[in-house]
Amino acid sequence: MQSHAPLQYIYGISVDLGRESPEPTDKHDTTVTIQTASSKTQPKSLQSYRTPKHKAIDHCPISLRPQQPQGQYLSSPPRETSIQACCLCWRYHIEAGEPVEDLPAQEYDEILTILEPYWHIFNLVLEYEPRVCVDHYFKPGIPTTITETERISPNGDYIQAYGSFVYASGVSELLRRGSSKFNHCDFSIYLFLCVFEPLLSHVRATIAWLAVEAKPKWVIHWKGYRPDPLVRHSVFSIKSRSGDEYIADFTIEQFGFESEFWLMCRRDYEVLCTTGKERRQPRPEEVEAARRGDINDWDEKAEIVRKVCLRMRDYRLEFIDRITMIRWLEALVREACWNMWHNEPAYRRF
Numbered sequence: 062m063q064s065h066a067p068l069q070y071i072y073g074i075s076v077d078l079g080r081e082s083p084e085p086t087d088k089h090d091t092t093v094t095i096q097t098a099s100s101k102t103q104p105k106s107l108q109s110y111r112t113p114k115h116k117a118i119d120h121c122p123i124s125l126r127p128q129q130p131q132g133q134y135l136s137s138p139p140r141e142t143s144i145q146a147c148c149l150c151w152r153y154h155i156e157a158g159e160p161v162e163d164l165p166a167q168e169y170d171e172i173l174t175i176l177e178p179y180w181h182i183f184n185l186v187l188e189y190e191p192r193v194c195v196d197h198y199f200k201p202g203i204p205t206t207i208t209e210t211e212r213i214s215p216n217g218d219y220i221q222a223y224g225s226f227v228y229a230s231g232v233s234e235l236l237r238r239g240s241s242k243f244n245h246c247d248f249s250i251y252l253f254l255c256v257f258e259p260l261l262s263h264v265r266a267t268i269a270w271l272a273v274e275a276k277p278k279w280v281i282h283w284k285g286y287r288p289d290p291l292v293r294h295s296v297f298s299i300k301s302r303s304g305d306e307y308i309a310d311f312t313i314e315q316f317g318f319e320s321e322f323w324l325m326c327r328r329d330y331e332v333l334c335t336t337g338k339e340r341r342q343p344r345p346e347e348v349e350a351a352r353r354g355d356i357n358d359w360d361e362k363a364e365i366v367r368k369v370c371l372r373m374r375d376y377r378l379e380f381i382d383r384i385t386m387i388r389w390l391e392a393l394v395r396e397a398c399w400n401m402w403h404n405e406p407a408y409r410r411f
Contacts, residue, residue, distance in 0.1 A: 168301040171264045173324055176309055179253055180323060181387055182369050183311055185394040186362055187241040191407035192227045194220040195240065204317070205279040206288050209240060221407040223398075235314055242312040243281050246295040248356070249311040252363055255354035256370065257297065265302035270295060270343045270351055273335045278317030293340045298327065310334070365397045372397075 194212040199205060212220050228237050250270050257268050275294040282288040294316075297309040306327035313323050318334060331337060343351075356363045372393050402408055 165301070165303065165305050168264070168266070168303060168305060169307065169324075172261065172266060172299055172301065172307060172309075175260050175264070176257065176324065178373065178386065178390060179256065179370070180309075180311060181390050182366055182373075182394060183249060183252070184238065184320075185391050186365050186369070186398065187238075187245070189223050189394055189398040189402075190241070190362060191221050191223050191402050191405040192241070194222050194227050196229055197232065197236065197240075204277045204290055207236070207279050207281045208284050208288075209243075209281060210284040221405065222410065223407045226407075235317070235319065238320065239279075239281060239314040239317065242315045245315075246310075246312045248362075250295050250297070251351045251354065251356045252366055253311070254297070254351040258352060261299065267300045269298045270348055271298035271308070272296075272340045272342050273331070274338045274340045275316050276334055276336045277315075281315060291336065291338075294335075295343070296330075361401055365394070365401055368397050369393045 195209045196212055198208040198210065200208070214220050225232075225237060228240070254268065254270060261268050273294050273296060275292050277290060277292070280288045280290045280292075294310075294312075297311075299307045299309060301307070307324060308327050308330040309324050310330070311323060313334065314320055316334070322330075322334070325333075369390070373390070399408065
């Protein structure tokens, strides 16, 4: 891994549609290969929620070309800096009879490529955040009710940890992730709307804050609080350049849905994950605050996420696949979390 001239996000991609790729302009030009999920590795039930008439090949080459540095990137928040213009080359197997110029699968993968690194950063920061250890008590029903109680040591102190150490042995990864994301849906909007709006505009996609009524498989609640199975839930609503609509739900696991469903077609998301009932939409002042990235609460987590996002654009990777990307992001997150929380009991214990 080498440090080169700063890029505006490794995966902040704009697409020059309808034109040939420009010739390399300097010695730093490189090609990055992203390993995307193939139909063999995706859950069968997930296929219909994406683009059933198209199937992407496993490797999508992306040519990244650095722009000339203009001032100090680190002195400005992400929303105020220009987006790195890159050339995105996608290849697909298209069924006979489908017009070449209309590729929903291509648009889905463009959106996925832009959002996925931030989704991983969000997950990893919540994984490494110090938390009070908890136990879970299940009450069968439709939906299942899960009561979360804080664990107390024999001397009466709360026990703090991070990662899987927060939970009892045998707790599933899905429940661990759902617990860490409980009540974080608005936080994800305030954190990333200001980032995704300019990035997606370069693939001619738009994004908005949408409120829905969730249809949970399970309901997590803290002891002493009443469980709410019909909760108002915040998600990203994305419209591609061809008009197809998608939902990006960064906290879908808190309702018992697998992580693989975090980005899917809007119509399928509404059927599978919502009651279909109208809920109060965010007020204009709330939307404007999110577009500015104003977060008045949870400052430490937000600071870590944004520091990692800034670090992400300061490196160039000669070649990267999806697994390497995740491991690299985890290393950045671990370093940032240690710098922020190394004096917390959770980090002193381990």
